[in-house]
Amino acid sequence: MAWEAIFWLIFFLMNMALIAFNLYQIVCLSDLEADYMNPYESSSRINAVIVPEFVTHGVFCALFLLAGHWIMFLVTLPIAFYNAMLYTKRQHLIDVTEVFRFLNAEKKYRIIKLAFYLVLFAVVIIRIFSAGTFFNIFSVFHFNNEELDIRSSFLEF
C-alpha cells in the first residue's frame, strides 16, 4: 500500500503543476488582451511552458496506467491524444503573428482545460483521503517509529 500512497502523492503534485501551467498561460493571454504585455513577450512565455505541460500530462496519463487506475487513465487519455495531435501537426505553439485572431479561442481552450484539471484535482484529493493515503504514509512512519520507540519497549517492559 505504500506504493499506492506514493502514486497518489505524485498525482497530486503533477495535477498541481498542470493547473499552474494553465493558469500561467491564461494570465499571459489576459495580459495580452488587456495590453499589459506585448504579443512577442506573451507568446514566447506561453510557448515556453507548452511543451513542459504536454510532457507532464503525458507522464500523468502514463502513471495512471502503470498504477492500474484504469478509469483515471481513460479520463486523461483524450487530452493526451489531443496534445499529441497538436504536436505532430506543429500547431501546439502560439503563433505570434496571428495571436490576436485566435486569442479568444486559445483562452477558451485553456479555461476548459483548467476546469478539467480542477475536477481532476478534486478527484485526486478525494482518492487520497478515501484510500487513506496520508494515513498510510504516516502509518508507515508510525510503524517504523513504533519499533524504534524506546518508550513503548520501556513501558512494555
Place this chain on the structure above:
Amino acid sequence: MKTTGTENADRANFPQRPAASPFTAASQSTTPFLSSGPVVGSEAFAFRPAPPNAPQTTPSAPQTTRPYLSSGLMVGSEASGFRPTQPVRYNDPSIPRPPSSFVPPPTGTLQHHPTPQFFSTAQAPPPRTSPGQPVFPPPIRAPAGHVPSPPVYLHSQPQISSGQMGSPPQSINYVPSGRSVPPSSSDSLFSAPRSTLQPLQSAFPGYSSKSPNAVTQPPPVQSAPVFTHQGGYGPPPPATSTPFLAHQRGYVPPPPVAAPPAFYSREQMQHQGSGLPMGAVQGLTEDFSSLSLASVPGSLDPGLDSKVLPRPLDGDVEPKSFAEMYPLNCNSRYLRLTTSAIPNSQSLTSRWHLPLGAVVCPLAEAPEGEEVPIVNFATTGIIRCRRCRTYVNPYMTFTDGGRKFRCNICALLNDVPGDYFAQLDANGRRIDLNERPELTKGTVEFIAPAEYMVRPPMPPLYFFVIDVSISAVRSGMLESSLTQPQMMVVTDLDDIFVPLPDDLLVNLSESRSVVDVFLDSLPSMFQDNVNMESAFGPAIKAAFMVMNQLGGKMLIFQNTLPSLGVGRLRLRGDDLRVYGTDKEHTLRIPEDPFYKQMAADCTKYQIAVNVYALSDKYTDIASLGTLAKYTGGQIYYYPSFQSSIHKEKLRHELARDLTRETAWESVLRIRCGKGVRFTTYHGNFMLRSTDLIALPAVDCDKAYAMQMSLEETLLTTQTVYFQVALLYTSSSGERRIRVHTAAAPVVSELGEMYRQADTGAIISLFCRLAIEKTLSYKLEEARSSIQQRIVKAFREYRNLYAVQHRLGGRMIYPESLKFLPLYGLALCKSIPLRGGYADAQLDERCAAGHTMMALPVKNLLKLLYPNLVRVDEYLGKASSKPDELNISRLPVTAESLDSRGLYVYDDGLRFVIWFGKMLPPDIAMNLLGEDFATDFSRVILSERDSEMSRKLMEILKKFREIDPSYYQMNHLVRQGEQPREGFFLLTNLIEDQVGGMNGYIDWIQQIHRQVQQNA
C-alpha cells in the same frame, strides 16, 4: 420622353433627373390606392417603394398631371439640389436640415405629372400591345424557368413586341414595367388589380390608366425608360441622393417625403432591341433596381440580354451622398465604410449579410491642392479627450463659453487648455474656427512632441539583400536596375556568408560613389558563380542583425528557392493530388515557422520587408511572402524574369518603392463611438495589441480593412464617429500623427443600410476575407462563401420589398450594390481564387493574394474589372490630340473584341495589347516595325518613328499616370495565338465563361435562382 417609344429616346431622357422624378411621381400617384391599403401591402402588388414613400404618395393626388409638371420640374431639380443637406439632418447635429427638404411631399404630387409623359410612351406601345395582349398569359411564364414569381407580366409583352416589332430581343426587356406602358395588355399581365383599374385608365387618356392600377405600375415604368441604357451608364448621382432623403424622411415620419425614392428605381435594365419601348418596361419607382430574368417563350436564350447588365464602365463610383451629408468627414480615399448607415441594433446587424466595416488607406495620395494640413500644437500639447484619447476633430463641440469641449466619441466633457481657449460666437462656434484646420477638416496631421516617441526618429534605412546564385546571374537581374535614386542610407550585403559587423551601413549621400561602384561590380564579381544554392534564411538573419538598431526597409531580391541554412524550403505544389483535398491549403501557408517568427521579429524592430521575386521557377512565395505580409511590406513578383524584358518594370517599381512617401515606425489605430467596436483586421500588417496595427513602413499604396461589431444590443446615439490615427515618422525624420475623422448616421432600417452601401469597400473586405479563407480552406469554399453572402444579402433585400411589390421574376437589388454581383464574379475569377490546380501557378496565386490584400479600393476594383479599350480608331485619326483622348471602356468580354481592332486591356498591373486578326497591317507595322510578324513573346513595344507609335505610347503613358503604384508592362498578344492569348487575355475576360467558371449572365441567373429558392 418616352413618346418616341424608342429606347434611345428614353435614354436621352434618362440623364435628366427630372424625368426620373416624374416616375416616382407616377408611383406616388398610384400611391393613393396604396394609401388605402398601404399597410396591407395590398395585393395591388404595387411596387410602391419604401413604405414611407407610400404614405407620401397618398397625400399627393395622382390626378393632376398637368400641375405636376411645372412643379415637377422644380421638384426634380430641387430635390437633387437640396438633397445633400437633408441627409444631414439625420444625425449630424451640426448641420441644420433645411426645411426645404420637406419639399418632397409636394414633389410627390408633382411627380405624378411626369406620368403623363410616361403615359405617352406607354401609349405608343399600347396600340401594339393591345393586339398582343392576348399573349400575356401565364403560359408564357412557364417558358421562363426562372421566373417563379406570380407576376405574370413579363412574357406577354415581349411577345407582343416581337409580333409587332418582329424583333426578338425585346423579349428580354419585357420587364414588368414595360407592361405598364401598354395599359391594357400590361394590365392583364400585371395584376388583377390593374385590370380593374383599367377602366379608369381608359377614362384618363394616357396616364389615368396607370393611376388606377397604378400603384404598382408606375414605378416600373420609370425605371424602365430611364434605365434602359445598355450596359454602362452610371446612375445619375443626384438621383441616388434623393432616395436617401426620401428614406430618411419617409421612415421616420411617413409623411410626405416619399417622392424622392423614385429615383432609385431607375436601375432596371431593360433593353430592348428595336425601338419598342416595351422592352424598356417600367422600373420600379422604388428604391431598388431590378433586372428581369425571364426567358422568351420558345427560345433557348436566357431571357436576359447581356447588354443590360450593370457594368462599372465608369470605374469606381463612390457614394457621393455620404460625403455631402457630412462635409466635415475625411475624404473617401482615406476611409470608406461598407455602409455609411450604421445599424442601431444587433438584430439589424444580423440581417445585414455583407461585411460591416471599413477600408482605410491612411496615406493615400492627395491630389494637388488638397494636401493634408499640418498642425503644430507646440505650445499646448495635442488636444485629446482625456478618457478615450480621441484627437481633437471637427465634430467635437465646445461649450461653457469655450472653456470645455465634449468628446464626440465618448461624450466626456474635457477642459480646454488655457492656450487653446477661444471664445464662442453666437452660434456656439469658436471664433478662431477658420484658423484651426483641425476643427474644420476631416484629415489633419499633427506634429508629435517627444512623448509620442519611443526613441528619436531614425533615418530611413534601405537594406538590399541580393541573391547572387547562378540563376540570378543568368537572368540578368544584377545588371538590371540597381542604381536607383536611393534616399539616405544604403547597406549592401556583398556575400551571404560573411558575418556582418554593424558598420556595414553607409550614408548614401556621403558615399554614393562607393555604392555605385559596388553595384556596378556586382555582376562581374559573380559572373563566374556556379552556385545553385541560395542561403536565404541566414542572409535574412544577418540583415536583421545589421538593421535591428535602426529599423527600416529590407528589400530582398530573390531568384531561387532558399535551399541552405535555416528557412530552407523544398519544392512543393507539384503534386496534383493535393488539390481538392483538405490539405490543399497547406500549400498556401508558409512551410517553415522560421518565416513567421522572422516576420514577427522584423516587425518588433521596425523592419519592413519587400520581396522582389524574380524567378522563373517555383520560389515558394507562400513562405517568402509571409515576411512581407506581417511587416507591412509588399511582394513584387516577376515571373520568368529577364532583364531585357522586365527592366523597365523593375526599375519603375523599385524607384516607386524607394521614393514614394513612406511613413516609418508607425502604428495605426481606429477608434469609434461607444457601442461599436472593431473586431477583426485584414491586410498586411501585424497586430501589436487588440486594436493597434503595427506598421514598420507604410505608404500610399497600402490599405487596411477592418470589420466591426456592435457591443450593445441597441445603439442610442444618432451618429457614430470613426477616427483613424496613424502615428509615424516621416522620411524627413519628423514624428507626426495623421488623423482622419468621419461620422456616419445610425439607422433603424435595413433599407437605409442598403441604400448607403459602398460596393467598393464591401468588395475589398470580401476579397480579403476570401483570401484569408484560402489559407485554411479549399479555394472552392472561399468562392462559395462569397457567393453565399451575396445571395443572402440580396435575399434579405428582396424580402424587404417582396410584400409590397410584385417582384415576379425580376431580380431586385439596391442601386448602390448594382455592381456587387459582377465584382463578386470577378473576385471568384481573380488569380488567388480562380479554378483549381491548373488555372494559375501556385506562386502566382500567392503573389496575387498578397498584393490584393494590400490594394486600396480603387486599384482593387480596377484589377477586378479591368479597362478594355479599343485604340485603333484613335490611332488612325490624324489630328486628335492626347488631351482629347476620350476612349470609352468596353465590357470585358470576348464579344467586345473585334478582329479588325487593336485593344488595350489594363488591369492596373499590366497591359495586354491585343492585335485582331484583321487589323490593318499598316497599324501593326507602324507600331512594331519589322517585328510585327515575329513571335510576340519576344517583342518589346517601344516608341518607333511613326505618329501612331507615338500616340500609342502616349496613351499607355497616360494610363500609367492614372495609377503609378505599379508599372504596367506591355504584353502583346495576337488573336488566335495560343496559348499566349488564352493566358494573358481570354482567361481574364471575366464576363465570359472560362474553364468551368460561370459567365456573367449565368452568374446573375444563378444568384437570382438562389435568392428565390428560400425567399
